[in-house]
Amino acid sequence: MAVTCCNFTQASSGFIKLQEYIQLQSNFTRCQQRQTCSVEKVFHRRYGGRLQVERWDRYKHVLCARGVELSPSVVGDSGEETEEDISKETLIWRAIKLPIYSVAFVPLTVGSAAAYLQTGIFSARCYIVLLASSVLVITWLNLSNDVYDFDTGVDKNKKESVVNLVGSRTGTSIAAYLCLALGFIGLTWTAVAKKNMSSMLFLVCAIICGYIYQCPPFRLSYQGLGEPLCFAAFGPFATTAFYLLHGSSSVMNHFPLSGTVLSASILVGLTTSLILFCSHFHQVEGDKEVGKMSPLVRLGTKKGAQVVKGAVLMLYALLVAFGLSKELPFTCVFLCSLTLPMGNLVIRFVEDNHKDKNKIFMAKYFCVRLHALFGVALALGFVLARNTTFTSWPILS
Known part of the structure; x- marks a missing residue:
């Protein structure tokens, strides 16, 4: 049970007695048997101190913190893996x-449900x-965003960028616009089948918001306008369009645009924009470098x-306001209020970790959970x- 990289020079001379040495080896062995990267503090009764043992699971060895410093390229200050240590599978994910x-x-489900209500x-x-x-x-949106961020250099150190992973800017761009073409064909086919081409106006506006958000010569996200565009695209435009497409199945000749679906689309747009906003926390330095x-x-x-x-x-205040104004049914207000713990978790996590780039990366995923739970x-x-x-009152028919 040989123990590598240990330094006993900082302990007193009695510390190297055979019995205590065997006890120390036993502590190290138990640390080696742990499956996750961790920091163990072993209390030494005789000397009233603590031995700090750090283990990096990737290389399967134990380091003694006394007299040994870890290279920043190996482990971060907090003992967590840095980007150099992230596996290829994690980067792909x-x-x-x-x-x-x-x-x-979420916009599709909320829009469809609003149409079902009516x-x-x-x-x-x-x-x-x-x-x-x-x-x-x-x-x-995702692929073209990586392509154009690669062009500006904002993703030069972003290992999970699709362009960096596949090594082909052109191939990624072709795949992106192929997806757009296929998606647009599907949306158009549905609008034609439902005989509701007015919904396509909303969908085209949503796609235009996505294009000017990231694509040249606009790149409005570089001017700090990404969140308003995201709100409009996924809120009023997309949610309303899906509402109209499902509502066209009605026997009514003109499916009305109601305050209910507009209220719901505002809430959807707000939670979606929150995801985008929180995705910038760990990228502040890189964004600043490229302007x-x-x-x-x-x-x-x-x-x-x-x-x-x-x-x-504001999300929950609007929820209550729309409920009191009878734009949203009580069932929506009640069920959405049950997501308050998730909303509180987002607030607390961002407040506690906004300075920690390693941890704040997860903020957008907590926002995704809030977005999905609130939408459902x-x-x-x-x-x-x-x-x-x-009763859902029409504001435009």
Whole structure:
């Protein structure tokens, strides 16, 4: 049970007695048997001190912190793995951004549920086609964003960038626009089948928001306008378009645009924008270097944490306001209020970790959870309200 890299020179001479040496080896062996990277503090009774043992699971050895310093390229100050240590599988998972595809699922689900509230009709076929098409459009957004960030140099050190992973800027760009073409065909086919081309106007506006957000010559995200564009694209534009597409199944000649769906789309847009805002926390330094003036570059992470808190509080304040004004049914207000613990978690996590780049990376994923839970609760509230006396008042027919 040989123990490597240990230095006993800083302990007193009695520390090297055979019995205590065997005890120390036993402590080290137990640390080696742990499966995760950890820091163990072993209390030594005789000397009233602590031995700090640090283990890096990748190389399967134990280091004694007494007299041994770890290279920053190996382990960060907090004992966590740095980007050089992240596995290829983890980088691929981050590049895929699977949780982010909730931004395709939530507007569609909420819009469909709002239409069901008014008509009592739901088309599973239409829903599946629209979901697949939306996923393709979001894939275009993600891939083209990596392409154009690669062009400006903002992603030069971003190992999970698709361009950096595949090593081909051209191939990634072609794949991106192929996804956009296929997604747009699916959306158009559904609009034609439903004989509701007005919904395509909203969808085209949503796609235009996505294009000017990141693509040249606009690149409005570099001017700090990404969040308003995200709000408009996924909130009023996308959610309303999906509402109209499902509502066109109604026997009514003109499907009305109601205050209910507009209220719901505002809430969806707010939670979606929160995801984008929190995704900038760990990229502030890189964005600043290339002149990308994201809101967090302008505000700083401390004020950014306050913005997150204000946005979450505004989300629930609007929920109550829409409920009191009878724009949203009580079932929506009640079910969405059950997501308050998740909203509180987002606030606390950002406030506690906004300075820690290694931890704040997870903020956007907590926002994704809030976005998904809130959206599902909103949609379920619409479905349950179908059997109540709630009336959705039209504002445009």
